[in-house]
Amino acid sequence: MSGLFSTFNVATRGMSAQQKALDVTSHNIANANTEGYSRQRATMETTRPFGMPSMNNAVGPGQLGTGVQISSITRIRDGFLDYQVRTENGTKGKYEGREKFLSQIEGIMNEPSDTGVSNLLGKVFSSWTDLSLHPESSNSRTVVAQQSKALTDELNNTYNQLNKLxxxxxxxxxxxxxxxxxxxxxxxxxxxxxxxxxxxxxxxxxxxxxxxxxxxxxxxxxxxxxxxxxxxxxxxxxxxxxxxxxxxxxxxxxxxxxxxxxxxxxxxxxxxxxxxxxxxxxxxxxxxxxxxxxxxxxxxxxxxxxxxxxxxxxxxxxxxxxxxxxxxxxxxxxxxxxxxxxxxxxxxxMSVQGDIDNYVDQLNGLAKGIAFSINAVHSGESDATTTTLTPDFFLNKDTGKEEEITAGNISINPDIINDPMKINTGINNDPSKNAPGDEKRALAIAGLKDVRLDIQSINKTTTRAGFLDGTKKNKVSLDPVLGVNTITSSVDGMTVSSYFTGIVARLAGQTQEAKKVVTNHESLLAQLEESRTSISGVSLDEEIANMVQYQHAYQANAKIISTVDELLDVVINGLKK
Incomplete structure (x- = not known):
């Protein structure tokens, strides 16, 4: 039924609805900086009107409204944007993980630098060249031993650091x-x-x-x-x-x-x-x-x-x-x-562990290629099991033999470190029978710098005999000019320096790829997040505008209640006069 009390109820409902809407606005403002928060909206709808068609109310001037109510409080969220963000998150996460560790591998490789493997390789071969100029000098022999030790120490350190990583x-x-x-x-x-x-x-x-x-x-x-x-x-x-x-x-x-x-x-x-x-x-x-x-x-x-x-x-x-x-x-x-x-x-x-294993295998191949080639020329034999009077230059420090050399265990023969005069520089396989000043073998070892070795074919089970067995691309043969056994180049091979340079170049390529993908996806994610924020984020300006709107509506409803109160006073108290 209509009347002043009905008007009073309409205004009361209006005040209640505006108050709840203000509560929602207040909640939005309070969480404006809360991560993951989606702004909420109070949805208002009219309440059931008075004068619904019935047997007792078939004809009338029209339905009278009974006010307003909050039908729901919903959050504003775009599911498709959520899907896009999560898809991009997966790609970004993958390459961020790769970049994180690939960058550390680059730091371990330490290239280019004065103390990196590439520079040390150059110093080793340069020291053999200097030794060929002064084969009788103990100082030149010591330099060869120490430069070679610096190289093996760096290989050991790189190997250990990669495994630690x-x-x-x-x-x-x-x-x-x-x-x-x-x-x-x-x-x-x-x-x-x-x-x-x-x-x-x-x-x-x-x-x-x-x-x-x-x-x-x-x-x-x-x-x-x-x-x-x-x-x-x-x-x-x-x-x-x-x-x-x-x-x-x-x-x-x-x-x-x-x-x-x-x-x-x-x-x-x-x-x-x-x-x-x-x-x-x-x-x-x-x-x-x-x-x-x-x-x-x-x-x-x-x-x-x-x-x-x-x-x-x-x-x-x-x-x-x-x-x-x-x-x-x-x-x-x-x-x-x-x-x-x-x-x-x-x-x-998970994928970067495969990369680390590959780089370790490639370093092991490099270590074996260096050891097999220099040991073969230094001893004059293509088989490490052959007994010679010339000691092997490189050994497995764990076993004291050439077997199963890796970048982690390659070392200089302790006998050569203790007595550099055991380095063979001359033609004869027995160093004691070489003529003073004989530099032919030292020249042959120095020349290995430019020999293309089939290092890429070396694996865990490869031995010196298998690597230089004559049926492969590299083999030991007599150099007619120097008169000592040396190694022939492989058409498809690489020098030890270019092989290591290739390792570093591949690593740089992988790292740059990961960085570019991360950068691209960060940019795309930023755009998606901006779009999502524009829909779900809290705008303080908008919320303040809503607050003023609800405040005025609340005051207007309160004014209606005050007016009804005055009218009721007229009806009730005015009848006494």
Whole structure:
């Protein structure tokens, strides 16, 4: 029914609606600088009008409005922009991870510099040239020994630093696993809270903002796929399920969810099998989380596990098979499900380990190429097992032999360091029988600087005999001018200096590529974030304008109440007169 009391109720509702709208505006202003906050808007609608058609009200002048109410408080968010930002986050995260470690590899290589491998290589061959001018000089021989030692020390240091860097990248992966599992647990909890609030008929705007912020952070770690479910719930999976039958990380129905565990060590046993130790959820704070599985691994499987390190696990952190069953001990490599994302920081950290391994292999090839070539000319033999009166110049410092030389163990023969006069500079394989001033062998070794060696074909099992067996591109042959055995050039080979220069150039190219991609995606992300902020961000000017609007509306409704009060006073108290 209409009347003064009806007008009073309309004004009361108006004041209540404007007050709630002011509350929303106040909340927006308070969170203007809150990360991940989406501005909220109070949606007003008219309440049920008076005079709805009925048996008792069939004809009338028209419906009378009964006021206003807040129908909903919604947040302003563009889902498509969220999708774009998260996709770009994955790409940016991948190349940021690569750039971070590739830049450190460049620092380890230390090129170009006066103390880098390239400069030291030049000094070694220059010292052999100087020795050919003064073959009888002990000082010249000492310089050869010391310059060569400086080179091997730098190779050793570079090798060790690269392996240390690989260990650092694995530590970062382990910390990422811990952080990711923590994010997933928070997301799962927020997901259930959002659903419970929705069931109660309310809008969990702030909870959804917190959830979206976590999802944004998670998308930097690896590519994600989000499936929207009823009542505001979300199922979050990885872009690549990696063969898992169920790859759901966050579930809207509290179903079977997945987590990740971290492989801390892979130790080879005497029987040839490996003990693979992982920690549940990456948590190494207690030994209770440590699990060891014994298995056989071929070289490729070992490499994949060593570079990957992240295992699919159940919600308690137990490593699982593709069907979700817990892996028992002993196991096979096929039982393990490695998490190998195609995007994000984890992909960057995992891929850069492969790069480090490649650079270590190339340095090992360089060390072997230097050792094989100089030892062959110095001893006059293409086979390290042949007994000669001339000692090998380079050795494996761990075994004292040339076998299995790497950049990490190559060293100068201690006998030569202690007595540089044992360096053979002359034609005869027995240094004691060389004529005074015989410099032919020193010249031959100095000439190796320009010999193109097939270094790129050297691998872990390559020996000097295999490298110079005559059927390959390089072989030992007698130099008719010098009268000593030297090495023939390979048409497809490279000098040791150009080989190392190629390593540095490839590294520079990879680093620059990573930097360019990061720069490009930072620019694109900045544009996307600007677009998202223009929609979801809080504009203080706009909020202040809204505040003034709601304030005036509130005052106007209050004035109506005051007017109705005066009219009621006339009706009630005026009748007494």
């Amino acid at each position: 690989k260990g650092n990248s694995q530590e970062v992966i382990k910390q990422d696993v811990v952080d990711i599992n923590g994010m997933l647990n928070q997301l799962n909890e927020l997901n259930q809270q959002v659903i419970s609030v929705k069931v109660g008929g309310n809008e969990p705007n702030d909870l959804m903002d917190r959830r979206d912020l976590l999802v944004d952070q998670l998308s930097l770690k690896f590519g994600i796929t989000i499936n929207k479910k009823a009542l505001g719930g979300e199922d979050i999976k990885t872009d690549d399920a990696c063969g898992m039958e169920n790859a759901c990380l966050v579930s809207s129905n509290s179903g079977d969810i997945r987590r990740f565990s971290y492989v801390s060590s892979i130790n080879k046993k005497e029987d040839g099998t490996y003990d693979v130790t992982y920690y549940k959820n990456g948590d190494m704070s207690t030994n209770k989380n440590e699990v060891t599985i014994n298995m056989k691994l071929d070289p490729d499987e070992y490499k994949s596990l060593d570079q990957g390190r992240v295992l699919w696990a159940d919600k308690d952190g137990n490593a699982i098979k593709a069907d979700g069953s817990i892996i028992e001990n002993p196991a096979t490599f096929a039982d393990l499900k490695l998490f190998t994302p195609i995007m994000g920081e984890l992909n960057g950290y």
